[in-house]
Amino acid sequence: MVYNQYKKTLEASLGKAPADLVLKGGQVLNVFSGEILACDVAITGDRIVGLGQGYEGKQEVDVTGKFLAPGFIDAHMHIESSMMTPEHLSTMVVPWGTTTLIADPHEIANVLGAKGVEYILEHTENLPVNVFVMLPSCVPSTEFETNGATLSAAEMKKLRGHKRVLGLGEVMDYVSVVGGSRQMYDKLQLFGDRMIDGHAPKLSGKELQAYRLAGVRSDHECRDYKEGLEKIRAGLWILVREGSAARNLDDLISGFLRDNVDLSRCMFCTDDKSIEDIYKFGHISYNIRRSIELGVPPVTAYKMATLNPALCYGFRDIGAIGPGYRADIVVLDDFETVQVDSVWHSGKLVSSKSVPVEIPVNPSGIDVTGTIKIPKLTKDDLAIRLKTPTVPVIQLVDYQILTKRVTATVKTDESGCFVPDRRYQKLAVIERHHETGNIGLGIIEGFNLTNCAIAATVAHDSHNLIVVGDNDRDMLAACKELKRCGGGYTIVSDGKPIATLELPLAGMMSRLHPKDIQEKFSYMISTARSFGVPVTVEPYMTLSFMALPVIPELRVTDMGLFDVTEFRFLDWK
């Protein structure tokens, strides 16, 4: 802060000059003392300058009868997964009280490398939320898939100087970590004095100890409370995730409450949350509300969305309503149900009665379109010729992105090729960055499509083209459709696209208004249901996770069928 502004804030703090803004008469959550106190909040510029009585403001807003909480922090999320531009996303989450996003641009980095990270940084300037970036640690995610670009330690070194880059993003490749890989060591060393996020589903015992020892400091992949407790004990900060595809909050929180576990090392994140779910349930506000419903003391739940992540990520001026803090304030009609009235960010009103301010789109110097590069495909490319009809099959788990590896006997034709039916269907992953022609194939149970294929160019983490269906014709048509429009999601039947959500930005984001994306996506989901996808499976997001070779148990990448538990490709055809 320059000296003149510093003097100005001090004078307002002392009450010697009017503040720019005073929120008067509210009940203010003090996350330091754990109390709710009646006091006014004086703001000058983007700072809270004082709490107390008797502050005068050039602007005064009466918040009598309302509660004031610090803006909520989503401690781990991927902007790209929302399908929105960063600008649109910010206006979506702000009405729910989220004012800080810690984003890992891991998805776009897998398509475009450092250029993708720079695009995210460029488009998160001057938003109604603070956006901080954790640099993707695993681009490519593993050596078992082909992605668009590599983000090396050398490139990271350049990016880490950016004022909104906090540290190293989710270190998914825990095999390299505990195995002591030199490349991983170089990355971990580079961020030794910064925050390093983890991602270690099911990691336990001595491997978990080694993972923490190597420098990783958080985890958001706890499936149940025992896993969470073991990770807390190992010294990891725990992000209680409630997204669209992965929802861990109820399990974790209920267990922690049952065993009276100290929640001071816990915070909230969404990881990946769909537009529809944000519209329906809210954002971090949902994590708070649901935790309170489950029995977490309200102040503790709010701290998990504010002070706790601030301590973990080393924020010095975010996460509390106090002098010197950024004026990010949520005005609430009701504290326990997290009913948001209005939201202030850096001293400016950014949402009122659920209506966010309009914000201009940041001008872009970086082109992220034109990223779908695949050859012409034929039925032969999709043929799965089996030595035996008893084969490993990917089985979906209800409401989870985990899969099970099961063994099943499937139908084959006279030439020994797999024939999909209602239960066992075909999954293909087609490399889409370099036109290599790589195609990985597998058999999957749980989508239950009938005379239909669905496809996506959002396919964690390498974001190749992934397609599932009960017939080759629809699958091929789906690939063609996504090539045409530069990426997105599509649903095809009888060889014709029924609906397509075009995502031309890196094959994963759209410039459309969130409402339009959501309506289209919502229509596509109900269409998928009409073709058989059960309610226990979110068709598109679940599909998007079927190529991710770091989440157990069985996946398909463009290189083949991969067993995550054994960490190797299966020789199954």
Next chain:
Amino acid sequence: MVYNQYKKTLEASLGKAPADLVLKGGQVLNVFSGEILACDVAITGDRIVGLGQGYEGKQEVDVTGKFLAPGFIDAHMHIESSMMTPEHLSTMVVPWGTTTLIADPHEIANVLGAKGVEYILEHTENLPVNVFVMLPSCVPSTEFETNGATLSAAEMKKLRGHKRVLGLGEVMDYVSVVGGSRQMYDKLQLFGDRMIDGHAPKLSGKELQAYRLAGVRSDHECRDYKEGLEKIRAGLWILVREGSAARNLDDLISGFLRDNVDLSRCMFCTDDKSIEDIYKFGHISYNIRRSIELGVPPVTAYKMATLNPALCYGFRDIGAIGPGYRADIVVLDDFETVQVDSVWHSGKLVSSKSVPVEIPVNPSGIDVTGTIKIPKLTKDDLAIRLKTPTVPVIQLVDYQILTKRVTATVKTDESGCFVPDRRYQKLAVIERHHETGNIGLGIIEGFNLTNCAIAATVAHDSHNLIVVGDNDRDMLAACKELKRCGGGYTIVSDGKPIATLELPLAGMMSRLHPKDIQEKFSYMISTARSFGVPVTVEPYMTLSFMALPVIPELRVTDMGLFDVTEFRFLDWK
């Protein structure tokens, strides 16, 4: 950590290779989960590499039946005030479980400037404790006294790069802070991204808000719990201090417990603790034990000495027993009474059954002797000629370093000069750095000396020569004695030194063994008592605080009698 060592620690963590050391069978305090868990602790090099069962070690130590806690952190202290060299001090505190000191070398910096700070950094390498330094913010402390050297923002800029420099030390000059002084702004800005310690006794209301706004993040000057609570609410971390001259723990902790205040923003410090008190009562171990006695849940009390300060000061590998943390471990015979059996630091045994390891003294390239520079003094120099015998008098407060300003009618001689008696005695502060001849004089109530003077060259914060007595002859002899020996404490009667503790290092530290310092000092205290100093007053340390113009209410500096509340010199003679 170099790659080979990193690999070695990972292998030990995974149990693939034996650890260097395993502490087996203990009950381990897990500060993350707030539990005490039975597990082994594996250590390789200076790191804890794993917690759990089944670790093998090249060395194995049976700690069955004992408790293991992270090494204790003294979050704010002055090494120089102990009168010991840093090396000796470290061996004094280690047997009590303290393994980290956050030192503010404010005292020696006031004598020698940056050179003093460098001396402390030089002598705190390779000790059995971690020593971190907060750079003194107020050297000189105020413009109302003459000190030895100035520590400018420019000099600080050079020192802040040192790997053990954490931030800016206690910002005592709160008047400059809330007044928006440009010089103070420069210093605060320089440490805007680092920790900034506060020191703001009695600061409250809007001034406290402004003080926090300016960038200060902690305070260790809470006299009572209401002051502490207000400061917590304002966002300051609170250091619950229990030193020799200032003891705030009982008041603060009892109040916090009564009002059920969240203690997660609190930690412990000693600030200034005498050798005698460390011998008698322990170090941070005392703060923990006493807090538990008062009713703090034991795990919470231990967290105040470990994880809480680690969070506040941004330590990433200190403050917990967990993989990746430094192997600083206190082995306890009893948890609630903090009975220490042995202490490990960086994986090495540094104290066993209260006996610390021997450590070599760090070689010194910096000479800090020869700092007492005063002219020859006469009785005239000490004469207090009064216009009226009713004058402001400094009144000591039992067991506190605060003073009261009272008005009293004192005895005068025929020329109007003050004549000391049993109650009202003479206090003189003689500038000792530059031989300016500056002498400040005052009248003080509470020492109750008879036929005696005591003097010190430890006199916060400028460390001039301070002397109190009931007669000029003894006062002059005391000054002469301290000039002779290069500084220290002395007690004089009948014109002759009865006992002198020589402190030739900067006039404040001795190379003597702590036991010898303590015996001499103890003898000097009992001698002072025999000359009338009541048990409610620690004669030498209290004297050392009588020149400090930032603690209310009335003080004497080499420039005159200073009212701290009014922040001005009094024209009283």
